[in-house]
Amino acid sequence: MRRMRIAVAGSSGLIGGALVRSLTADGHEAVRLVRRAPRGKDEVRWDPEGGSVDTAGLEGCDAVVNLAGAGIGDRWWTEAYKERIRSSRVEGTRTLAEAVASLREPPGVFVGGSAIGYYGDTGDRAVDERAPHGRGFLAGVCVDWEAAAGPARDAGVRTVLVRTGLVVSRRGGAWAKLFPVFRAGLGGRMGDGRQYWSYIALHDEVAAIRHLIDRDDLAGPFNLTAPQPLTNREITEAMGRVLHRPTVLGVPAPVLRTVLGEMSGDVLGSVRVVPARLLESGFAFAFPGIEDAIRAAQRE
Template sequence: MERTRIAVAGASGLIGSALVRSLTADGHEVVRLVRRAARGADEVRWDPEEQYVDSAGLAGCDAVVNLAGAGVGDRRWTDAYKKTIRDSRVLGTAALAEAVAALDVPPRVFVGGSAIGFYGDTGDRAVDEDAPPGDGFLPRVCVEWEEAAAPAEEAGIRTVFARTGLVVARGGGAWGRMFPLFKAGLGGRMGDGRQYWSFIALHDEVAALRHLIDTESLSGPVNLTSPQPLTNREITAAMGRVLHRPALLPVPAAALRAALGEMAGDVLGSARVLPARLLESGFSFAFPGIEDAVRAAL
């Protein structure tokens, strides 16, 4: 990969910060989008909710990667927070897509964040990028999120949607919450444990994003998940083995619904998602299995 200038929105998040570290370590110039006044040439001010981007700072970028969005699991899904989840993704994507489309020399690729929440609850059925959206709040958000990138697509910019699964990492997301519980011997399956969780190691997530930037043949939706989705029961058993702790304390579905409200449906729902397009494009996973992914996170 030749040295390039890449703009990253959501650069302070779990995935964004790891991507910035990886790109910087390889000598690429990274421009971070920030919500305050820019403090140097490596920052660009933006305000996703106000749909403002200082687009002059994006000039000369070869790629723009948008990973910004309020954390889905950060708090209970009140109506107000559901609006925050949706607006932080849809309005921010629309603002960035319009900004890059208006540049005299646009970037060659726009990588938009998305999620396997697009597919909703798939039960035992394995799905790939050809599957239609599911029903419910998260599928609706994902559909709008991807549609918001239309200005970039219409301007002829190669546009890719990174439909990310559950990222196995210590620093945040579902695993950031699970590691302390399992280390304390308090881990266990959630509900009946038969729901599929489509995971990806943070290392592979970053490598896959860089693959999307580099691979000219890829556009449209690409699932960023391990090729080996497993049930929650299998994953929690693997966590117990790697951490040498019992995984015997199941969390009843009723307790999850009481604690999490509407978000419990996402935890108890099943998403058996396969990375068909990623594999077809020649991507190789470093940590495809859950035990390897957990060890890598530790």
């Protein structure tokens, strides 16, 4: 196995942190992009929204991965925070893509983050990477987010866009908030429970990103979701079975809208996404089923 040097933006986040741990465990050199003064040779200074990167620290990297962005579910969606969600992704991606394009020896691949919010609310209709983008705030963010990777692609760098689903993990993201509720016996369907949730185990998310880095023939958008998306009701029942807790307490849609505001549309909306291109590339999921994904999260 060839030892690689891979730069990761967003290494303090759920997916970025797991990716760095995975790379390091396998003997690769992971370089973290940080906003403060670097504390060692494994860190590189950048100001994502200010448009600056210490490009000298990126020289010699085999891959650059951008997973940085303000948390979707961390705060109430005020107009100011919505702009923060957008700018942290779009401006950060553009900054890093331009830095990659400027290098004397660019990396072999630039991996840009994105999300299945790209497709908007798909209802019962299953979509793959060939589907057009949807409507709404998150869809608009994803369209601009992906376009911001253009400078790297235009410079001839193989560019991959990872449209990530709901990551099943107890370490962070939406599922980290669900686990305590279900363990307390207070979990239940959200709204009518018929909306589709396209999920992926954290282990498979990281493995898929590494698969896309390693394969020189893969570029463009890839859905990072398990092969079979499930409804919120089905996922709720699976949580109850794995955690041995009742799941009879549903949360009505009006309550979610009152508590979550505009963000409730992301919870109540249905996004039925399949990872067609990932499967076609030969990627094998370790935890394709929801119960296995939940059990894997408990072992993290």
